[in-house]
Amino acid sequence: MDTVMFGYLQTTFAILQFLGGPLFGRFGDLFGGRAALLLAYLSAGLAHVLMGLSTNVSMLFLSRVPSIFMHGMQAAQMVVTDLSAESERAGALGKLGLSYSVGIIIGSSAGGLLISTFGESFAAYVAAAGSVLNTIVVLKYIPARTKPVALTKENKSETASSWNIFSMKEIFRLLSIPGAAGILTIKTIAGLPMGVFQSMFSVVAMDHFKLEAKYNGYLMAYIGVLQMVMQGLVVGWLTLQIAERTLFLWSILVICLVGLATALMTNVIHFCLICIPMSLGISVFYLTTNSILTKIVPPADTGAILGLNTCVHSLIRSVAPTIGGFLYELYGFSSFGYLQFVVNLLVCIYIFVNNGN
Structure with missing residues (x-):
């Protein structure tokens, strides 16, 4: 596959994730968090098996179809949300993010080793076996009912009036709840500049900072460790000290200032320093919005x-690479920082004015 076709494959995956997020969430509400986890891991297993069997481009695209329900992180967030107290939810979601970060680091290293030793197909089959193992763990350790109150079909109908997974009426009902549409809109607008920068980071590291692939890997690992510390330790502590909505506003302000610093930095050492407040701001922003x-x-x-929250991430992943490539080609690396600064400054002003009214 050339880079253009690979881009189509990535876009296909993002679109399927975008369409599947709300359906998967409805499935979890109707049938429980454990059922959602099982569906996510079975879908992942099928996707990996099809990928391992792929011998041409068409089969590779077909292997992406099961990813419409491949939402393991979303399902885990459902379970953690059900089992955690509201006062501890952001911290619990942060610890979940920490565990996923550890898994991604170990999995990426193991995947590279397996591919170099046994080939791509073998690595895909190992991933499929891992997904099957996950289903066994879910069946053994996740309770069948995770909601804090045993909701029957009758009393659940008071808050989820339709048992149809594909009900658009239910989606619009959720968006009509005061505050829900606003938070999702802010998350989309404020998150887009961050998505643009993240989608272009590898290009920036090698082209702008002139880093070799080895040092680019070190930098990515450094950022990964920072995010693990922020998500797993710092955010939980902050939510115990400061109200979530206050943290939410301050995180946008931090991201805004980080954008300005990013636009003005001149070398990779500056960037390594900027990564500390950047990781803090991004972690607080995403975890507090999820909790709220x-x-x-x-x-x-x-x-x-x-x-619906997953839809926001999928939408950003779909459009960010195109926007990032356009900005980098025409205006250079600093345009990412200025975009982040301006957009988040406007979001901050909007929140201040809206709260004042």
């Missing part, structure tokens, strides 16, 4: 709202 969203809606609808 799950508290805005009734307990029976937390899965669906997390599904």
Whole structure:
């Protein structure tokens, strides 16, 4: 595959994730967090098996189809949301993010070793076996009912009036809940500049900073460790000291200032220093928005709202590389920082004015 076709493959994956997020969330609300986890890991297993069997481009695209329900992180967030107290939810979601970060680091290293030793297909089959192992762990250790209150079909209908997974009425009902649409909109607008920068980071590191692939890997590992520390330790502590909505606003302000610093930096040492507040701001922003969203809606609808939240991430991943490539080609690296600064400054002003009214 050439880079253009690979881009189409990535876009296909992002679109499927975008479409599947709300459906998967509704499935979790109706059938429980454990069922959602099982569906996510079975879908992942099927996707990896099809990838291992792929011998041409068409089969490779076909292997992406099961990814419409491949939402392991979203399902885990559903379970953690159900089992955690509201006062501890952001910290619990942060620890979940920490565990996923550890898994990604170990999995990426193991995947590279397996591919170099046994080939791509073998690595895909090992990933499929890992997904099957996950289903066994879920069946053994995740309770069948994770909601804090045993909701029957009758009383669940008061908050989730339709048992149809494909119900658009339910989606619009969630968006009509005061605050839900606003948080999702802010997350989309404020998150887009960050997505643009993240999508172009490898290009920037090698082209702008002139880093070799080895040192680019070290830099990525450094950022990964920072995010693990922020998500797993710092955010939970902050939420115990400061109200979530206050943290949410301050995180946008930090990201805004980080954008200005990014535009003005001149070398990779500056960037390594900037990564510290950047990782803090991004971690606080994403975890507080996730926590706030799950508290805005009734307990029976937390899965669906997390599904809409996943749509935001998928939408950003779909458009960010195109925007990033355009900006870098025409205006250079500093344009990413100025975009982040201006957009988040406007978001901050909007929140201040809206709260004042």
